[in-house]
Amino acid sequence: MSFIFAAVIDMTKEAAGSFEDTEIAFRYKSNAAIRKANFIFSVVNHPWMSALATGAVKLALSMRLPVEPIIRGTVFDLFCGGESIERTDRSVAHLGKYGVNTILDYSVEGEDSDADFDRVRDEIIRTIVKASSSKNIPFSVFKTTGLGSSDILGKLNDGQSLSGDEHASFERTKERVLAICSKAHDLGVPVLVDAEETWIQTPIDQLAYDMMARFNRTKAIVFNTYQLYRADGVDNLKKAHAAAAGNYHLGAKLVRGAYMEKERARAESMGYPSPIHVDKAATDAAFNTGLEFCVRHHDVIALMCGSHNEYSNHYLTQLMNQSKLDPGYKRIWFAQLYGMSDNISFVLADRGYNVAKYMPYGPVRSVMPYLLRRAAENTSVAGQSSRELMLIRKELKRRKAAGDA
Numbered sequence: 001m002s003f004i005f006a007a008v009i010d011m012t013k014e015a016a017g018s019f020e021d022t023e024i025a026f027r028y029k030s031n032a033a034i035r036k037a038n039f040i041f042s043v044v045n046h047p048w049m050s051a052l053a054t055g056a057v058k059l060a061l062s063m064r065l066p067v068e069p070i071i072r073g074t075v076f077d078l079f080c081g082g083e084s085i086e087r088t089d090r091s092v093a094h095l096g097k098y099g100v101n102t103i104l105d106y107s108v109e110g111e112d113s114d115a116d117f118d119r120v121r122d123e124i125i126r127t128i129v130k131a132s133s134s135k136n137i138p139f140s141v142f143k144t145t146g147l148g149s150s151d152i153l154g155k156l157n158d159g160q161s162l163s164g165d166e167h168a169s170f171e172r173t174k175e176r177v178l179a180i181c182s183k184a185h186d187l188g189v190p191v192l193v194d195a196e197e198t199w200i201q202t203p204i205d206q207l208a209y210d211m212m213a214r215f216n217r218t219k220a221i222v223f224n225t226y227q228l229y230r231a232d233g234v235d236n237l238k239k240a241h242a243a244a245a246g247n248y249h250l251g252a253k254l255v256r257g258a259y260m261e262k263e264r265a266r267a268e269s270m271g272y273p274s275p276i277h278v279d280k281a282a283t284d285a286a287f288n289t290g291l292e293f294c295v296r297h298h299d300v301i302a303l304m305c306g307s308h309n310e311y312s313n314h315y316l317t318q319l320m321n322q323s324k325l326d327p328g329y330k331r332i333w334f335a336q337l338y339g340m341s342d343n344i345s346f347v348l349a350d351r352g353y354n355v356a357k358y359m360p361y362g363p364v365r366s367v368m369p370y371l372l373r374r375a376a377e378n379t380s381v382a383g384q385s386s387r388e389l390m391l392i393r394k395e396l397k398r399r400k401a402a403g404d405a
Contacts, residue, residue, distance in 0.1 A: 148173025220302035223251030
């Protein structure tokens with residue numbers, strides 16, 4: 001790297017202590033809420049207990065047992081904002097009191113018909129309309145597989161020809177994406193296009209870039225998502241910037257990635273090289289390089305840092321400081337999932353940075369795939385649930401010592 005950020009920023013001590021203020025991190029949680037979080041993360045922190053609990057939930061749901069009230073009062077309450085867009089209002093307003101914004105994430109999965117895809121399109125448009133009238137909802141978001149067939153996306157990704165019916169189906173998918181992005185542009189609400197698996201990602205990227213070329217002429221309305229655990233992640237980001245240069249603004253959401261185990265397993269079973277970096281250190285380096293690149297080009301790239309990594313979030317604040325960008329600089333955002341990494345979200349918001357929580361919502365039974373994936377990810381990501389649990393218990397201890405518990 002040959003620019004200002006090439007200098008190594010020694011943040012070892014500072015980063016380690018940057019997000020330790022649990023009083024700020026959890027002041028939005030009541031004693032009952034933080035005790036509930038302590039219980040749930042205690043379960044998740046033990047793989048065998050987590051596996052037993054999720055297995056029991058899957059069995060109960062398959063048998064149509066009335067377990068929704070139990071789920072609603074535990075993991076759903078911790079990780080989701082409500083069962084409908086209207087029922088998220090209280091949670092959105094509560095976060096807003098502490099300077100933390102919300103991205104409403106309609107998390108119903110597994111739909112696979114035109115009628116279902118149309119319903120998802122209409123619901124995403126509802127989130128855009130909702131955002132346009134709320135000071136606490138700055139973005140909307142969608143997954144392309146919620147709007148069209150993943151099988152067809154896979155064929156396009158591999159360069160296969162589509163049948164007449166498949167071509168017509170994909171045209172309907174494009175129309176749904178266009179309807180969402182057009183509404184986002186008309187109402188001035190930026191919309192994030194989620195990244196998905198590598199074997200369907202190329203046509204998703206192309207749809208995002210087509211929408212950017214159409215709607216990002218004066219500012220970033222459409223954001224594409226870059227998974228930096230991909231070995232080609234940084235190159236993809238740089239190519240997107242080069243293509244946008246002089247034509248439109250690039251909206252870039254950076255994440256490490258959500259499908260590592262699936263990606264590696266598929267690559268091994270099908271006999272092709274894994275598209276994922278060989279280790280976490282390489283992924284971390286790529287993510288931070290991506291942050292550097294976006295900040296260096298902040299005049300034409302609007303950035304959302306979607307990360308639960310404390311070092312990367314702190315690193316971005318240092319990059320902004322080096323570039324003399326105020327914490328509230330409108331083209332840079334930080335984002336974490338609702339119910340996780342509150343020590344990052346609320347501390348950054350307290351310092352004046354732009355912060356948003358991804359807040360899933362939808363009927364309990366319909367969002368169970370999301371909740372089960374959250375449980376699996378917290379169990380599999382080294383140290384994630386342990387870190388959450390340590391901070392929660394630290395706050396419980398602080399409140400007890402202060403006589404507040």
